[in-house]
Amino acid sequence: MSTHKSDPSHREAGEALSGRRPSKRLGDGVYNTLLNELLSGAIEPGSRIMIDRLSRTLGVSQSPIREALLRLEAQGLVTKTHLVGYRAAERMSRRQFEELYEMRLLLEPFAANRCAQLAADSQLEELERMTEDMKRESGHDSYASFARQDAAFHEFIAACGGNSLVQDSLSALHGHLHLFRLRFNTQGTNEALREHEQILAALKARNHERAESLMKSHISNSRERLLDAFEDGQSSAAPGPRDEGAGRP
Known part of the structure; x- marks a missing residue:
């Protein structure tokens, strides 16, 4: 039912x-x-x-x-x-969580490096607008809205890098991730925003090596922030069918 x-x-x-x-x-x-x-x-x-x-x-x-x-x-x-x-889809397991972040660490620093080199000025202006929108949303109660904007920010960086396979892969990964992070504290959101601003500054400076390094740190920090959810028991068991027809994410 x-x-x-x-x-x-x-x-x-x-x-x-x-x-x-x-x-x-x-x-x-x-x-x-x-x-x-x-x-x-x-x-x-x-x-x-x-x-x-x-x-x-x-x-x-x-x-x-x-x-x-x-x-x-x-x-x-x-x-x-x-x-x-x-x-x-069922909630993701700890193993799936770790695998997801391994993929993010492989793809997103590369995407940031490419974006710093290839993005048009108009695209960087759009990223700046997206960052400002997220800052306005960060004080609101709805994390779902912030999560969508956060995903859009990361996927836009991938799009600026010009690799459609990377962009499509990240879109799917973020979908899985946002099903897990339904609840998030304001402090963690503010930390993520500060990291976004640092990444944006590196992109605007066309410093591709710094952009790559900052993105790697950002993804690692994101993993640590969300890992607490597993320690709180929100997703400690591997997903499996609850009844007939249930599936895995």
Whole structure:
């Protein structure tokens, strides 16, 4: 049985999504709504996702919901089982967490190095705007919003580096990560922001070696900040099926 919770925001989403908009924008709206609910925990890890219920709740047909779920499945944020349907991905295990950060340490310093060398001035201005937006959001209660902006910051750096495989890989990794870090303290968020500002300064100075070094330190520090969640027992067990049809992230 789904643990999908009714919320006033669903009605607002339905009103927005049911308007006369191009189909691509409608699909993006449904995708963003589901992504937000996965990140916020409104759709709990391992819970079944009922397409017909979402259709009624959001006030849209099943087609854009299925399209959104396909995108989320490609990112590993939901899983699909034959004759059962979709479920939210389970929480990641300690081993998966460590493997994720090993990959981030391989890819993101390289991406920062490339960005410092190849990014257009307009792209660096966009990164600066994104950093300012995150600073404004950091005092708010919703960590899901900050998490999306943080992912966008890192993925934009990868995009500036011009390697689409690196960019796609990081997008999938960040999706897994944000399902885990649903709760985060303000101090840790502020530390991450300071590190972002240092990385941005190196990028603007076109100092590719410093940008690479700062990104490596930032990813290592991020790992240490989030490791406390495992010590608190939030994700101590390896993920596995809770009942028929549950899947792994």
